[in-house]
Amino acid sequence: MNIAGIVLAGGKSSRYGKPKMFELHQGIPFYLFSVNAFKNAGLEAIFISTNQQLASQFDQEVGSLLLENDEHNGPLFALSQAMKQLKDIEWFFVLAADIPYVTVEFVHTMLEVLKKNQPDIIMPITDEYVQPLHSIYNRSCLPIIEELLHSNKRSFMPLLDRVSIQKIRFPNDQMDFVNINKREDWNNE
Template identity: 45%
Template structure:
């Protein structure tokens, strides 16, 4: 079994007002916390950042390879499908959004342990009542389903999760790892 990490970092950050993946938390840009959570795991052979041409030069590519989507701003399902289709050497793809600076390597390890179950196609946490499809693992088997959903002009991750076999892993509602930052005030307290 081969596993890679995929950081989704091509969004417009429209609610934030500027590219939030480059905001600094504990001396590092948001996206680097996601990269670090995956790079410290020996099960993950390499980490990729999926982004667009406009943002690509702003990433440090020393700890992750940069993949540039041809069609930008089509959402996470398109970015995931691009990664599944482009990265050929992997079976499992650990996907993290670039706006979750509190994610830990421990959380990554707790999810990776389920990849030995060949009866599942995706491993998706639920924090309280909220599904976390952008902090999850997807098997290469998801690719034809994702392509089919995109061909139907759908952009949501929900149809993919309905089409494949998902292992849902429950976590407490207040677990900080799952905090994604959409607005500046959502992490103002953490800056201090």
């Protein structure tokens, strides 16, 4: 399977107050949990999508950096940049960099779905919420994403109306989906 793991790690962290992808859980920066989940599930091509300002703070031995040509345009823009820069890749497994409880089992489950079925997107759903920052995208999404970005639409939702999606239901309390947005979300260690 021609697939890359893309860790989205170029956000502003404005609600958190400092770059949250470098906060520590068990002594390890958050972004490495996403990198390691990909790696331990057997993905060989792993990329960290970020901007020039944050770039030097990542360990480049764990994943190659993908630098955006225009920073802080949000995750949909970051995905389009990854698809444009990695021209030989067909599938893009996206994970945020603020999900310290993500597991290799989650990544493995998603990859097993991809082996059996190849829609445009494989997307988890918990409760009534889809999880676009834990999903697998086919390169076929790129023209629609570009069209949306050109009309200044930055949400994943309009994309979902226009492509084929396989939604995979996970338990509502599954820890893989817990993301850290504010300081109050992270006071344990």
